Structure formats: structure tokens, C-alpha cells
Amino acid sequence: MKNIAILCSGGDVSGMNAALKRFVEYTLAKGLRPYFVYNGFEGLIDNEIVEAGYGDVSGIITRGGTKIRSARSQRFHEKHYRQKAIENLLSHHIHAVVVLGGDGSFKGMKRLSEESDIAFSGIPATIDNDIAGTEYALGVDTALNVIKYAIDAVRDTAASFSRAFVIETMGRECGYLALVSALTSGAEMCLIPELPYDLEHYKRRFLREKEEGRTYFIAVVSEALDNTEMIRQWFETEIGMEARTTILGHIQRGGNPTVHDRMMAFHFVTQAIDGLLGGKKESVVCYRDGGFDYLPIDDVAFRTYRLPESLLRLGKEFNTLSRV
Ligand code: F6P
Numbered sequence: 635m636k637n638i639a640i641l642c643s644g645g646d647v648s649g650m651n652a653a654l655k656r657f658v659e660y661t662l663a664k665g666l667r668p669y670f671v672y673n674g675f676e677g678l679i680d681n682e683i684v685e686a687g688y689g690d691v692s693g694i695i696t697r698g699g700t701k702i703r704s705a706r707s708q709r710f711h712e713k714h715y716r717q718k719a720i721e722n723l724l725s726h727h728i729h730a731v732v733v734l735g736g737d738g739s740f741k742g743m744k745r746l747s748e749e750s751d752i753a754f755s756g757i758p759a760t761i762d763n764d765i766a767g768t769e770y771a772l773g774v775d776t777a778l779n780v781i782k783y784a785i786d787a788v789r790d791t792a793a794s795f796s797r798a799f800v801i802e803t804m805g806r807e808c809g810y811l812a813l814v815s816a817l818t819s820g821a822e823m824c825l826i827p828e829l830p831y832d833l834e835h836y837k838r839r840f841l842r843e844k845e846e847g848r849t850y851f852i853a854v855v856s857e858a859l860d861n862t863e864m865i866r867q868w869f870e871t872e873i874g875m876e877a878r879t880t881i882l883g884h885i886q887r888g889g890n891p892t893v894h895d896r897m898m899a900f901h902f903v904t905q906a907i908d909g910l911l912g913g914k915k916e917s918v919v920c921y922r923d924g925g926f927d928y929l930p931i932d933d934v935a936f937r938t939y940r941l942p943e944s945l946l947r948l949g950k951e952f953n954t955l956s957r958v
Pocket of ligand 1 (some may be wrong): 806
């Protein structure tokens with residue numbers, strides 16, 4: 635293996651640029667020739683494959699997003715486009731590819747590896763943190779910090795104006811971002827798809843707290859529930875408090891990557907390249923129990939992620955909290 639490529643696929647995350655920097659520096663140190671694939675799997679099909687060097691990665695570690703861009707490719711589902719992608723890689727004598735992305739990206743990677751001799755190593759990268767087999771996906775910490783900053787700021791105005799705020803986080807079908815954010819920002823309510831909730835219970839609690847002098851509430855809800863506006867109205871009609879919504883949206887995907895994401899980018903890439911050099915043909919680098927491990931794509935991309943029990947327990951407290 636001499637030539638090796640990297641691509642970013644699916645939703646971009648902060649930390650991808652740090653990963654690109656490590657990729658170039660570590661491959662060169664190992665005597666390999668690094669290539670960037672621009673635009674994810676789309677770029678594989680369109681042969682946007684370019685040799686990379688130190689100059690391409692200088693000054694990018696501080697920037698969110700990904701210098702080589704990302705995409706969600708529909709064409710990649712069709713075999714003849716995947717064939718084109720394989721031909722393009724081979725035309726550059728590339729026999730190993732590192733893929734940063736989520737489940738969908740790893741499924742695409744598996745297909746390519748089944749249809750060729752090219753080796754693939756996946757790095758979990760999604761703010762949703764919804765990938766089975768790994769406790770951490772690149773970008774999550776930065777997203778959580780963006781959310782923390784936003785909720786802290788909303789709290790200032792909520793408290794000044796005696797209002798309830800319903801803050802919607804991303805996460806697709808997964809409540810990880812909402813739950814961790816609610817816990818770490820001192821929210822009064824957290825609604826996620828993984829946990830049942832009873833609005834009557836919340837109502838009894840909030841009315842009592844209001845009577846005792848509480849003047850504002852912060853609720854964090856996961857986008858998966860699609861009930862942000864409904865909860866805002868509930869605060870007005872059932873709790874009798876003026877309410878607003880804040881939909882955080884794509885700001886959660888950007889921003890200056892945290893120290894944790896820069897370090898994780900460093901480790902993930904190092905492990906991915908070491909795995910490829912060690913002969914692993916199709917694996918995903920996973921972080922668990924404080925260390926890194928390689929899992930077959932099937933054990934990652936075709937399994938459902940479950941929130942850790944310890945987190946779920948804390949989440950249940952939100953929905954059942956009552957004073958004796
Ligand atoms: O998977 C990352 C993510 O940001 C989800 O949290 C969100 O639901 C989705 O992507 C948004 O997708 P798009 O960028 O296509 O609007």
C-alpha cells in the first residue's frame with residue numbers, strides 16, 4: 635500500500651479538518667502518499683481525487699466543516715457509479731481509503747470493499763452520536779459546546795423576561811445531544827424519543843414551582859419528536875407562561891473544534907491508518923471503554939445505536955422528578 639486517500643461523507647462535523655491534517659502528516663511520516671477525495675462519494679465517482687501535501691492542511695485545524703467538503707450521494711447506490719469510483723481510485727493506484735462519516739457512509743464503504751480489493755477504514759463522525767459500537771463520534775463535543783453556549787445565552791433572556799423557552803436540538807432519531815445538553819445546562823424539561831414522558835406530570839410540577847416563585851423554564855427537545863411548537867403552546871395554555879422556541883439548527887454542526895475533538899481526530903486517524911497498514915480490509919475505528927478498537931462494518935452500520943443506560947437513567951429523572 636503506497637497511495638492512500640481520505641474522504642468525508644454525510645453531515646460535516648467540527649474536527650474533520652483536524653483529521654485531514656493528521657492524515658496528511660501521519661501518512662507522509664509513514665512513507666505513504668496521501669490523497670484527498672473532494673465531495674465525498676460523489677467525488678469518487680467524478681474523480682475529484684487530488685494528491686495532498688503539508689501546504690493543504692496548514693492553518694485548517696481551527697476551522698469547523700471540512701476543507702475537502704462532504705456530500706450525501708444518491709448515485710453511489712447504483713452499481714455502475716460504484717464501478718466508476720473503483721476505476722478512479724485504481725487509476726491513482728489507491729488501494730486504501732479512510733472514510734469519515736456515519737452509518738450510511740459505512741454502508742457505502744462496505745459495498746465498495748465487496749466489489750474491489752480496495753481496503754477501507756471508517757471513522758465515526760456525526761454530531762448525532764448515533765453509531766453502534768462506538769461511544770464517541772467525531773464532532774459531538776463541539777456540537778455539545780455550541781448547544782451549551784446557546785442554552786446559557788437563552789437562559790439569560792428567559793430569566794430577564796419571565797418566559798419559557800423550548801430549545802430544539804438536532805440528532806436525527808437520536809436523543810443524545812438533547813439529553814446531554816439538558817443535563818449539563820440545568821434545563822427543567824428534556825424530551826427525547828428514547829424516553830416516554832407524561833405532560834400531566836410536568837404540569838403538576840411546573841405549576842407548583844411557579845407558585846413557589848419560579849419565573850422561567852428551559853425545555854430541551856430533540857428534533858426527532860417534531861413537537862417543539864406544540865410544547866411552546868403547552869407552556870402558554872397549561873402553565874400560563876409566555877413561551878418562545880429556539881431551533882438551534884445547523885449552528886450545531888459548525889464552529890471552532892474543541893480540544894477534545896482535535897485530540898479525537900488525531901487518535902481516530904492514527905488508528906485508521908495503523909489498521910490499514912496492519913492489513914485490515916474493512917473496519918470501523920470505534921472508541922469504547924477508554925480505548926480504540928476495530929469493528930467489522932456489519933457490527934457498526936447494520937446495528938441500532940442505544941443510549942448508554944447510565945444516561946437513560948438520568949434522563950428518566952427529568953420525566954419523573956417529583957418532590958416528596
Ligand atoms: O446527521 C447530522 C445532521 O445534522 C442531523 O442532526 C440532522 O437531522 C441532519 O443532519 C440535517 O441534515 P441536512 O444538513 O441535510 O439538513
